[in-house]
Amino acid sequence: MRPDDRFAVLRSIGKECIHEDELRLLLKKKTDPTCYIWFEPSPMMDIEQGIMKTIYVNKMVTAGCTVKILMADWFLQRHPKIGSNLNKIRAIGCYNIAMWKAAGMYLDRVEVVWLSDELNHHAGDYWPLAMDVARKYTMKRMARYCVYTVPYGPERLPAAEIIYPCMQVAAVLCQKLQVDIWLFSMDQREIILLAKDYCEDINRENRSTILLHCMLPNLLEDPEFQDERDPGRTIFMLDEEDDVNEKIISAFCPPKESVRNPCLEYIKSVVLPWFGKFEVVQKEGNGSNKTYSSMEELNVDYESGDLDSSDLKLAFGKAINEILEVVGEYFRSNTEAQALITARKFQNQITADIRKIQMQNKEMFDF
Known part of the structure; x- marks a missing residue:
């Protein structure tokens, strides 16, 4: 496949491409660029996470890329119910992987990487970078990137939500991962732009291309x-x-x-x-x-x-x-795949906890 054809395949994945010129140049110089797909394990996997991810990964493989799915298990620890139980998070991640296999993802040509393992291997590079990002920006700015604000309310936002953007930026920019291309969903766009701003603020050249794929809309009216x-x-x-x-x-x-x-x-x-x-x-x-x-x-x-x-x-x-x-x-x-469905039961626990937090907030503000 010619570089222009490979570019067309990869560009068709992203609704937006950050560093598009660098992507063209990369594909002319490198026949097998390393592509990382960011994914946070999900106990209730929808077709955007399952089918669309399968379509995108298979396109990347077809374009000759070395594809790695980065399972961001470490970050899911900030979830109100799942917490620090990495075994529970891994079980959910394995359920997601089984879904991709069922959907026909070319998993035999894809490497699944667990973020918790990568952080352990590259702690000396990762944590100083995360701390430097945290030093550069204010709490007010970090709060803009928090995704779990709704169940908590502004007065009870956990500190875990504040450090999340700093840690994700550090993961994106950690050079030890040797990433040529990142794929994120559009809901991660603001954090990706934060990473871009950070590179500009410290005069660091970041050559990784970022592809941001579209998200499926809510099926309901309003x-x-x-x-x-x-x-x-x-x-x-x-x-x-x-x-x-x-x-x-x-x-x-x-x-x-x-x-x-x-x-x-x-x-x-x-x-x-x-x-x-x-x-x-x-x-x-x-x-x-x-x-x-x-x-x-x-x-x-x-x-x-x-x-x-x-x-x-x-x-x-x-x-x-x-x-x-x-x-x-x-x-x-597949009996092994059936056993992984038990990971879905965590969603009911999560929903119950979120409702409890919302009721606590309501009582606090009503008072």
């Missing part, structure tokens, strides 16, 4: 007013067919509107990359059946009204169920 614990907001890797159908029926899909339409975003990011096409069987009276190979074609028909929202939802649900059937069959036929 997601800012929806409970983040509502399972209808997204599709999970182990959702049954009836679960998927119910979620898609309830999903926000305004007729003739392609902008901010979560169903179309799912089709763009999951269905089309997976199948290479999107097949719609239209109800009688709605026109002929159609096969779309690009979002441009699909958007034109949808915006014009030639494609009805109900027909689109039916085709969308059918496609997602076909993808997840492969995953479900793997777990049904």
Whole structure:
């Protein structure tokens, strides 16, 4: 594969690319750049974490990259329930790895790296860097990057949330990892920009290219007013067919509107990359059946009204169920994989703890 072709493959992964010119130059000089994918183990794995990550990793492998998935187990210790139990976190991580295997990720050509191991191996380089980042910036700025502010409230934000950005920046910039390309999701963008600012503040040249991939939107209308614990907001890797159908029926899909339409975003990011096409069987009276190979074609028909929202939802649900059937069959036929599903029980404990914290905050502020 030529450098320009490899660039096109990698660039298709990222909604945004930081240091794009460096990526072009890198691919001309190096046939097997080292790509790290940042991943925090998740007890409730959704299809963005499972299917989209599989698509991205397989693209990187196809482009000739040496791919490593960095399981950020150490950072999950800040979670209100999981805490410092690394064995529990590793169990969740192994469940995630089994999901990727079920989805067809090229794991035989990918190295899974645990961040806790890397921190132990490179402590002398990592911790001074993390401390230097912490010295450079104020508490107020660090609080901007905290992701678990909602369950705590501003008055009860744990210090663990404050040190998280410093530690993540240090992980991104730790030279011992020898990273050429990083892949993060867009929700990590602000911390990545913090790393960029830090390099500029200390006049350090950071040559790693950062790819930021898109995130799937909330399926529900007016997601800012929806409970983040509502399972209808997204599709999970182990959702049954009836679960998927119910979620898609309830999903926000305004007729003739392609902008901010979560169903179309799912089709763009999951269905089309997976199948290479999107097949719609239209109800009688709605026109002929159609096969779309690009979002441009699909958007034109949808915006014009030639494609009805109900027909689109039916085709969308059918496609997602076909993808997840492969995953479900793997777990049904693999006893070791079935045992890993027990990691999901931690999610109920986590949710219960978050609710308890929210109630405590409410009582405190009401008083």
